Amino acid sequence: MPITIDAGDIIAGFALAMSAYATWRTTSFNEKQKSLIESQEKLNNLLLEKEEGEALSDKKADLGAFFVKLGSSKYRLKIWNKGSATARNVRLEFPEENDVLIGSDIEEKFPLESLEKFQSVELIAAVYMGTKSKHVIRLVWEDDAHDHNEKLAYPTL
Known part of the structure; x- marks a missing residue:
């Protein structure tokens, strides 16, 4: 077939x-x-x-600290907020001793109620011959992102 x-x-x-x-x-x-x-x-x-x-x-504050030299013998510690949000209840702690900042100036300004974006606060620094050049400061604050933030800053003279 x-x-x-x-x-x-x-x-x-x-x-x-x-x-x-x-x-x-x-x-x-x-x-x-x-x-x-x-x-x-x-x-x-x-x-x-x-x-x-x-x-x-956008909800975070970011604090920092550094020394500013004014003239030949005057120094200030400048604490500033470079973050996007306002830092609230800003406090300073010193893990090591504080031998450069004036205690009455700290007590007068801190705890700081708020530190806006790009705002800063200055503290008087008493610098003398025996002052160490590197200091440790713990910055503690609250912002919209967290109720407890902290950062170690190491400002140098």
């Missing part, structure tokens, strides 16, 4: 081949689309983390 191929068989074979090709293309397109969706999801998560980080940094 010979096999005869007529026009309907050719058309059916062509339709089967086209259907297989379309299925293959759809599967490959779906894989690419799935990969794209995963990439977009990763990007969205990274953007969300970045935005959350920026929102948190």
